[in-house]
Amino acid sequence: MLFLALHTVQNKPKGLACQTFFRLLPTLTPFQLKIVSLRERGFTQVAPKRENKSSHKDLIMLQWMRRCSTVFSCSKLSMMIVFIISFGIRIEEKEESVWASGLSCLLYFVCDKGEICRNRLKCLDIRVIQELLKVSRRNSWAEVVHSKLICMLTNMFYQVPDEPNKTVSCMPMFLVDQVDLIGGIGFIFLEYSLANSREERRNLYLVLFDYVLHQINETCMATSVSEYTDDEIQPLATLLTLVDAPEAFYISVKLGVEGIGEILKRSVSAALTRYPNSERLNVLLEKITEKFDSIISSFTHLDKEFTHMIQITKSYQFLDDIESGVLGHSVCMKAKLAWATLHSLIHSDKIAYRHNGYTWLGDLLIAETSDDRSASIWSTIRNLQQQIALAGVHDSSISSKLPLSISLMCGLLKSRHNFIRWGFLFVLERLLMRCKFLLDENEQHSRSSEVGQIDEDSRLEKANVVIDIMSNALSLVAQKETDRINILKMCDILFSQLCLKVLPATATPISDNILSGLIFGSSENKKVDSGECISREVNCRWDEFMDGFDSRVGYNSSTSRTCETASIAALLLRGQAVVPMQLVARVPAALFYWPLIQLASAATDDIAQGVAVGSKGRGNLPGATSDIRASLLLLLIGKCTADPAAFYDVGREDFFRELLDDTDSRVAYYSSAFLLKRMMTEEPEKYQRMLQNLIFRAQQSNNEKLLENPYLQMRGIIQLSNDLGTGL
Numbered sequence: 218m219l220f221l222a223l224h225t226v227q228n229k230p231k232g233l234a235c236q237t238f239f240r241l242l243p244t245l246t247p248f249q250l251k252i253v254s255l256r257e258r259g260f261t262q263v264a265p266k267r268e269n270k271s272s273h274k275d276l277i278m279l280q281w282m283r284r285c286s287t288v289f290s291c292s293k294l295s296m297m298i299v300f301i302i303s304f305g306i307r308i309e310e311k312e313e314s315v316w317a318s319g320l321s322c323l324l325y326f327v328c329d330k331g332e333i334c335r336n337r338l339k340c341l342d343i344r345v346i347q348e349l350l351k352v353s354r355r356n357s358w359a360e361v362v363h364s365k366l367i368c369m370l371t372n373m374f375y376q377v378p379d380e381p382n383k384t385v386s387c388m389p390m391f392l393v394d395q396v397d398l399i400g401g402i403g404f405i406f407l408e409y410s411l412a413n414s415r416e417e418r419r420n421l422y423l424v425l426f427d428y429v430l431h432q433i434n435e436t437c438m439a440t441s442v443s444e445y446t447d448d449e450i451q452p453l454a455t456l457l458t459l460v461d462a463p464e465a466f467y468i469s470v471k472l473g474v475e476g477i478g479e480i481l482k483r484s485v486s487a488a489l490t491r492y493p494n495s496e497r498l499n500v501l502l503e504k505i506t507e508k509f510d511s512i513i514s515s516f517t518h519l520d521k522e523f524t525h526m527i528q529i530t531k532s533y534q535f536l537d538d539i540e541s542g543v544l545g546h547s548v549c550m551k552a553k554l555a556w557a558t559l560h561s562l563i564h565s566d567k568i569a570y571r572h573n574g575y576t577w578l579g580d581l582l583i584a585e586t587s588d589d590r591s592a593s594i595w596s597t598i599r600n601l602q603q604q605i606a607l608a609g610v611h612d613s614s615i616s617s618k619l620p621l622s623i624s625l626m627c628g629l630l631k632s633r634h635n636f637i638r639w640g641f642l643f644v645l646e647r648l649l650m651r652c653k654f655l656l657d658e659n660e661q662h663s664r665s666s667e668v669g670q671i672d673e674d675s676r677l678e679k680a681n682v683v684i685d686i687m688s689n690a691l692s693l694v695a696q697k698e699t700d701r702i703n704i705l706k707m708c709d710i711l712f713s714q715l716c717l718k719v720l721p722a723t724a725t726p727i728s729d730n731i732l733s734g735l736i737f738g739s740s741e742n743k744k745v746d747s748g749e750c751i752s753r754e755v756n757c758r759w760d761e762f763m764d765g766f767d768s769r770v771g772y773n774s775s776t777s778r779t780c781e782t783a784s785i786a787a788l789l790l791r792g793q794a795v796v797p798m799q800l801v802a803r804v805p806a807a808l809f810y811w812p813l814i815q816l817a818s819a820a821t822d823d824i825a826q827g828v829a830v831g832s833k834g835r836g837n838l839p840g841a842t843s844d845i846r847a848s849l850l851l852l853l854i855g856k857c858t859a860d861p862a863a864f865y866d867v868g869r870e871d872f873f874r875e876l877l878d879d880t881d882s883r884v885a886y887y888s889s890a891f892l893l894k895r896m897m898t899e900e901p902e903k904y905q906r907m908l909q910n911l912i913f914r915a916q917q918s919n920n921e922k923l924l925e926n927p928y929l930q931m932r933g934i935i936q937l938s939n940d941l942g943t944g945l
Contacts, residue, residue, distance in 0.1 A: 298322050299341055306348045316352045317830045320362075333365065338373055346370045347399045350408065355636075357702045358830045359838045360784060364417055367408065371420040374427070388447045391427040402428055406516040407572065410470045414783040415463070422463035426454065429508045433501070445501055452492060453502055456485045466509060472650055473517035473576065478506030519573055526555040527577060531584050534620040556621055563629060564637055571640060579647050581622035587655060594659045598652055598682055606689040609696070630693055635700035642706045645690050649683055649714060656682065677799060684803045687714050695811045701819065704812050708845050711808060712785035715801065715852070716794040784840025786848040801856050806863040809853035810872070816842050817879065847883040850876070854891045870895070877931065889931035896934075907934045 302319045310316070323345075327337040346369050353363045374396075375389035396402055402425070409421040434444045462481055469477040482502055489495045489502065519527065533539055533552040544552070562574030585604075586597040601623075607615055608627040616624060629641040656679045687710065694707050788794040819835055819842035835842065857864040876888035896904045911933045915924055924930060 298326055299345065302345045302348075303342055306344060313352060313356045316349060320349055320830065327369075333369060333372075335372055335377060338369060341373065343370065343373045343395050343398050346373065347404065353830070354411065356830075357705055360413060360840050361838060362830050364414055367412070367417045367420055371424050374424050391431055393428070393431050396428060402512065403516060403569070406470055406513070407568075409467060412467070418467045419463045422466060425466070425509070425512075426457075426505075429505055429512065433504050433508060449494065449498060449501060452489070453485070453498060453505065456488055457481065457505075460484045466513065469510075469513050470517060472647060472654065473579070474654070475510065475514065477513075478510040482506040517576060519577055523558075523577070526558060527580065529555040530559060530577075530581055530621070534581075534585075534622065536617055536621055536624075556625075560625060563625065563640055564632065571637075575640060575644050575647070578622060578626060579644055579651070581620075582626065582644070582648050583651050583655075585620060585622065586652065594655055595682070598656070598686070601652075602682070602686045602689055605686060605693075609689075609693045627693060630697065635703055638694075638698065638700065639703050639706060641690075641694070642703060642710060645687070646710050646713075649687055649710070652683055652686065653679070680797075680800055681803060684714060684800050687711070688804050688808065691808050692805060695807055699815065701816065704815050705842070705845070708786070708812050708816075708849065711804075712789070712845075712848065715796050715804070716785045716789055717797070718785075718788060718794050719792075784844060786844045787839040789848045789851070790844055796852060796855075798855065798859060801852055802860060804856070806853065806856055806860075806866045809849050809856065810867050813846055813849045813853065813884075816846055817881075819843075819846075843881055843883065846881055847887065850884055850887050854887065857891075874935070877928070877935075886926070886928050890927040893927045893931050893934075907937060910937050 298319070302323065305315060305319065323341075324333075327333055327341070329337075346366055350363070350366050350370065352358070353366060374392055376392055377389045396405075399405075405421055405424055405428075409418065409425070412418045412421060430445070430450060436442075437444045460481055465477050465481055468474055485502060486499055489498045492498055529552055533544070533548075538544065539549050539552045539556075559574060559577055562570050563578060565571050565574065582601070585601055586594065592600075604619055604623045605627070608619060608623055610616070626641060626644055629644075630638055632638055660675060660679070691707055691711065694703070698704060698707070785794055789796065837843065853863075853867070857867065870892060873888045873892050877885050877892075879885045879888070893904075896907075908930075911930065912924065914933070914937065915921060924933075
């Protein structure tokens with residue numbers, strides 16, 4: 218039966234070959250392959266579709282036989298899974314559904330009662346997990362899926378004894394050969410820089426930490442110096458974790474900030490004095506931090522061979538200066554070559570090249586704000602904001618006067634490839650974070666003895682500047698972007714800049730205080746100025762409409778207990794994040810309603826794929842498209858309530874009435890509650906008249922559900938208006 222299945226597979230086109238194998242697996246076992254529920258593991262098996270004309274002959278059979286001859290510790294079925302996924306890597310399979318099916322089968326064999334078993338990962342090639350991570354990143358799989366893949370990857374870097382000796386401490390052994398299999402430590406750094414959750418960053422940091430220690434001990438062996446033992450390493454590992462080294466180095470990797478290791482060394486070294494071997498520990502600490510800084514610098518900075526080109530692009534920023542010929546032919550040619558090289562990097566098909574290009578371009582953009590010593594940091598950042606806004610103007614006379622760094626950044630949006638356009642959002646996110654750092658650094662230098670209101674005004678002004686840059690840049694995206702992954706990235710940037718996380722003790726569930734002051738930066742008992750948040754009068758009784766929403770419309774909020782999330786949208790809906798209305802007021806309404814409409818099809822598009830891996834924001838998991846759209850609508854409602862002009866910009870009541878037909882129950886519910894609330898405050902007499910008619914109709918038809926919640930009330934009022942021919 219086994220070889221019959223393989224023979225069937227080998228005569229299929231390459232995409233169908235993998236799929237056919239996954240579909241035949243249940244028939245190869247004495248029992249049906251169990252489908253794991255979403256609530257238990259977050260995954261399920263799918264039946265994907267594929268059309269591919271390419272074919273292959275006897276390669277599967279040959280590779281399978283070689284695999285069987287080298288692997289003995291795994292069961293035959295487990296080996297078959299590993300082999301066929303490895304084969305997908307060799308043929309460079311791109312179809313997402315194939316990988317989703319393979320992941321589903323793989324999880325069945327490595328999991329037990331919803332938990333991943335370390336001993337079942339032994340026969341697995343680490344490159345399989347690496348490829349699944351690439352597919353996950355490329356197709357924006359659910360956060361929980363990517364997090365579990367990171368967990369599996371990091372576990373495969375260690376070898377743990379099967380039967381540890383209780384009398385002797387058995388530390389896991391770091392397998393440095395695994396680093397070579399994935400192509401070097403660069404892949405870990407890339408995932409580290411893109412990690413969303415603290416758990417992912419902590420796991421990846423531990424791999425980097427052990428890699429650094431391995432290199433240090435290798436140097437000790439080469440120089441005939443005694444290696445550092447586990448007893449010496451353990452105190453440093455603990456102290457670095459206590460000072461939050463995973464997050465500190467993450468900032469260094471993400472933004473290219475130098476000297477983080479030196480800062481951590483000063484924080485930890487004082488605590489080492491209580492150890493009898495403190496001198497040796499301090500030497501080890503210095504080696505670790507220096508090695509970390511060195512490796513991070515190699516990832517976040519271009520090779521030295523590009524130094525001259527980088528300096529040229531910083532010196533000659535304007536196209537008119539280069540083409541005028543004033544600089545001389547030789548200098549002009551060098552400048553053109555440097556800028557052409559940068560353009561080639563950021564438009565490359567290879568992610569490593571693009572990453573180097575983004576690093577280069579990001580440094581140029583930051584140089585626009587920090588290299589001009591004659592102007593203040595505030596004026597240079599404001600100037601940067603204006604230049605980004607002008608980049609969207611279709612006028613050659615204006616665009617030619619913009620710095621080439623701005624033109625190249627905004628030029629990414631003109632590419633027909635979605636992964637190239639994604640680069641604009643990546644560079645923008647890094648730019649916003651660097652601007653925050655520059656403003657914070659400037660505040661530290663200029664801080665005087667006067668605090669209090671001055672500090673509050675300064676913090677608000679800093680936030681306003683960053684929000685203005687973000688709004689101008691994302692407005693360029695909103696004009697033409699239709700790719701869902703890029704729209705999700707845009708929403709992630711929007712929420713991360715607007716929202717502030719709150720401590721769990723003060724968090725209030727969304728169903729308790731929807732659209733009350735809490736969501737927009739206040740608490741229920743706090744007095745809020747009308748200029749800062751939506752007034753209490755406007756928000757009264759909103760909690761009456763929204764309370765109990767989860768149970769009424771069937772939305773399962775208990776998924777928050779299934780898995781933790783780093784999604785700001787999910788935290789906002791849980792009441793674990795707030796949004797100051799001063800910031801919402803500065804964001805164009807289009808940045809809320811445009812992605813809200815663009816993501817509407819996510820709920821019904823390829824449901825099986827969404828359930829399997831949460832692809833492209835699908836599925837009912839925390840932080841998925843449903844949470845994002847609900848949060849966008851809440852922010853839009855808040856803006857429309859506080860700003861009448863924004864209400865007219867989106868199309869007034871007609872826009873929200875259309876949302877009543879939305880397939881997402883929360884979107885329809887929130888829209889109906891907003892319309893009902895607006896009718897109560899703007900047209901109280903009409904509302905009372907329509908409500909009385911609705912009550913009368915409910916009594917006549919003996920249908921109390923017409924008054925059960927805001928959605929049914931609004932639907933009933935619209936139906937009454939249509940029947941009476943009066944309209945709303």
